[in-house]
Amino acid sequence: MEERKWEDLEFYCLVNVLGRVGMESLLLDVPFVCKSWYKASLDPSCWKHLVFPKDLDSERDFTLLDRFKEKYKIENCSVDAFTKFVVGRSHGNCTGLFLPNGCTEEVAKYVADECPALRTLLLPSDILRCESSIVPTLIGKWEHLENLWLGSSENLVNIITQISLACNEFSGLCVSSATIQEEEASAIVTNLPNIKCLILRGARIYFENLVIILQGCKNLVHLDVRDCLGFDFDDEKVLELASNIKTFKCEGSMLDDYDDGVIDTDDLVYEGYISS
Template identity: 50%
Template sequence: MRKPKWEDLDRNCLVSIFGRVGLESLLLAVPFVCKSWYKATLIPQSWQHLDFSVLIYDDSRYDVDFPSRLMDTYRVEGDFPITAFIKSVVKRSGRSATYIVLPELPNRCMDEALLYVADECPALRTLVLHFKVFQGFHGPRSKVPNYISKWTNLQSLKLQSSFDLQELLTQISIHCKSFVALAIECAKIGRDEASAIVNFLPNIKVLDLRYAFMRQESLMTILQGCKQLEVFDARDCIGFNEGDEEILKHASHIRSFKHEGSDSVNIC
């Protein structure tokens, strides 16, 4: 009996695997294994999971950064075309991308890439933005709340920070009926922001507000109002003390409530 070969794997099986391996493997390894693997990378569903954080050089991971290796492999000369690369990869997904991570990039590149994702990724379920969503900034970053209407399948959103939180949550409540997870690093959660989370995200199951500036009254508003919370990360926050008995009492319905390292000192 002939031993099965990797190139004989069912095409649908290959696509399912390649949808999880990441951009580096999809672009620098998989297409060069054999013809059947190369053909599988031409199927849009192989490009549903797009993490563009590989564009940011990390010398602890590689001897040569990803853009340089990509340019060497495909014999591209000159400066790395960041925007064109992101758009070409998103285009390969055939509007089927469900997971996208966009890192901090030069303003012009970031703005154009975000606009393209808004128009070409209607199936998006998870979006991670490693940059601040500005209020008053005259560009696409300030228009992130306006893009939410294009992502009606969105279930999870992670932000580096946001100054448009109430407007953002308003749009999510209107357009994203399956939304269940929100993460905002270093957020400022005052009375209005806490009320917006409760009022606009009544079905929220996962909430990550680590490193937030959040008084105890705002935290209590969330704990009392978000009855379906299953995971709540409020570690290393400023504005309340870890181990507070009242907080723990109102968080008892949450399967995983993390609040270690939080302190009420030094908050204005």
């Protein structure tokens, strides 16, 4: 039997395979193998799930953006321009998107207009920490959104409020570097009463505000409040209220910060996709 070559695969099969190799290979390797692979790499189906590296602009490391500029002999390319170029490859078919640090609100606007089918989205802290953040006004364009990862808790109440109005299938929220006071806890309960997955690892959340969430979100199946400050991980009341949650994680949480060790909460948001 004659041995088949990869380049002879039927187009839809090749697209299916290449859609699993990741952003870096799609940009820097696949297009240079042969014409059929190059053509397949342009299919929007290959760009449905886009997980950007955390950092694209670094003085210490040779980043994906640096390799991209070197490969294509591009002298100047900003983080915003590169991000929009990659997202544009999906032609509106992107359903999962993790944006990199260094993005501006211009990228958020672009994603809102170009990616209406998003189900999972990560917004880094750079976009959220702007005092006049437009993120809450963009939420309504992602009506299919199920999971949202936030790099900070800035504008959290406004964002959650908009989710409750626009995203009927929403089920998972992860917030990095969060400060959860009574206002935020009450907003989660009021606007997301049916939330299934909530990740607040490394947050500052007092006992009474955690209780608000535990008592109000009855459908939680996954709650991660590890390494938090504001309550003790072995508090009997907390453990009792969380006893009906299938996966409850609170290891390392303490009432006060007795440990000099510092958790890089900015990394927590990049641990992986929420499983709904």
